[in-house]
Amino acid sequence: MLQKKGKWLQYEIEPTWEGIEVERILMEKMLISHRQIQKLTRMRGIVVNRRIAHLKMKLKAGDMLRVELFGREEYGVIPEEIPLDILYEDDDILVVNKAAGLSVHPNKPNQLHTLANGIAYYYQQQGIAAKVRHIHRLDKDTSGTLLLAKHAYAQAILDKDLRERKIHRQYYAVVHGRMEEEHGTYCFPIARDPRHGTRRMVSPNGETAITHYHCLATNGEYSLVECKLETGRTHQIRVHFRHAGHPLVGDGLYGGDPTLFPRQALHAFTIQFQHPMDGRQMQIDAPIPSDLQRLFVRLGLKE
Template identity: 50%
Template sequence: MTIKPKIKGNWLELTIEAPLEGKTLEDILKQDLFISGRMIQRLTRQKGLFLNRKVPFLKKKVKTGDFLRVLVGDKEEGSLVPENIPIDVVYEDEEVLVVNKQAGLIVHPIKPGQTGTLAHGIAFYWLSKGVTGKVRPVHRLDKDTSGLLLMANNSYIHQLLDRQLREQTIKRTYLTIVHGRLAEKKGTIREPIGQDPQHPVKRKVTPKGEEAITHYEVVEEFQEASLVSVELETGRTHQIRVHFDYLGHPVLGDSLYGKKHPWIQRQALHAHRLEFLHPFREEKLSFEQPVPEDMKKLLEKLKESIPSV
């Protein structure tokens, strides 16, 4: 059964209908509302669960007409000190935030005390609107990768979107410029990716790695490079960069897996398109963001380098 709860402020509200009668409250929370056991424990501690305006037992069986309220807005204070870092907001509502990340910006702190990240900038943006709470990226982008990034506005929304990510219903399409011309203009790379034991940061294709699937199609070819559209089926660290390096076509400007390039100061990789189902409105949202200026200039120079016939 598909249920349609409503969000009012920080609370999710649901009137129990006949198909749910006889189920325990715990089963409804886990199976129908997709709330994790960890979040349920937190809700019981915070008095964030009410059935017919009373604090219920999790094993209580519900009846048709019962009224359930669940606290889904964050009471947790974010641990980041907000910083006035400009962010490019593409879309926002009460549940989600989509931003266009600039290259050179880390998404969130990766070590204690780290500052100057996108998450710090979002915390500042939210604070300016009177909103507090944790910054919750649904997926990641490397520091020097630009483009679209999805954020959840509370822990419950994050769980719903993370479920979409695991079920591969969030579609992420990238544009990248790689060295050389690919023999196959359209294809799928299915090679597992794991840690490179010789380097603390690098990843590599290895039989001991995790499943990694990358779909690609060549958009345009130049004398010694190709513009490629890439769709991720999985989301391993550095997946696009590792897979194209494995093919012998590393991303242009990628000093970690290839080499620096005089025409761009970072890897030529941009999260171009993002598509997902809104967790409450059952509406498919899609966004596109053109390549930033540095990749645009790189493409122009590559076109100019093609010898005339």
């Protein structure tokens, strides 16, 4: 099993990898990129049994292969004290429940008042010298689960899993109208709207976007829908439901009624993924925020 020991990632060679070259083990077992291997070679950061290793060395069962991956880093943003709701944390990952109204990261130099600033402050207080690395994003006014990596190695693995659609995210949304089907899938490609700086639109020239949905409750005028993302395009749920004639309540950008709710009624309630270091299957849930719970009650919808 891969283990993180201080600044080192180490792996005791198992019999199935006996006779295999260091370079292949680094790439196939430890999932280190060719570019990173070149960097490690230059800095003499690849060691076998406490001796500098060369990439073509063939290893034996029981050999200890160590790679220097975990140095101290700058945060990348200005630390700022912002309350955090931490759902899960270990040496490698952090999952937080992002509040609505809070951007995930700065969009310009020295910007404050984002979740990233708050995480940098938390790291600072905990003595963690690591860059703030979010694996995916949530819109400013969307609440819920957000996954972050605490070091570049975990980020590389989780980024790969995200590209390969191995990270699963589910949302609650309140939309206008009664859904035509209780279950369904939207497969509308999404592109930038050339008439608007931030808006997206369904376009045949857009990127593939897939949203699965299940209607949980309806009062005829509004519906509570559970959504599962297969892809993660910007504003994907909001664009898909707008295109289907069911804009999200409160989502003025995409045709929802902003007088009924002060933000888009969207909450990322769970995320499922494989732990980047030990392979455990993880599921982290975020409680439904009080403003959304009140909306459910007001509209007669039950989660």
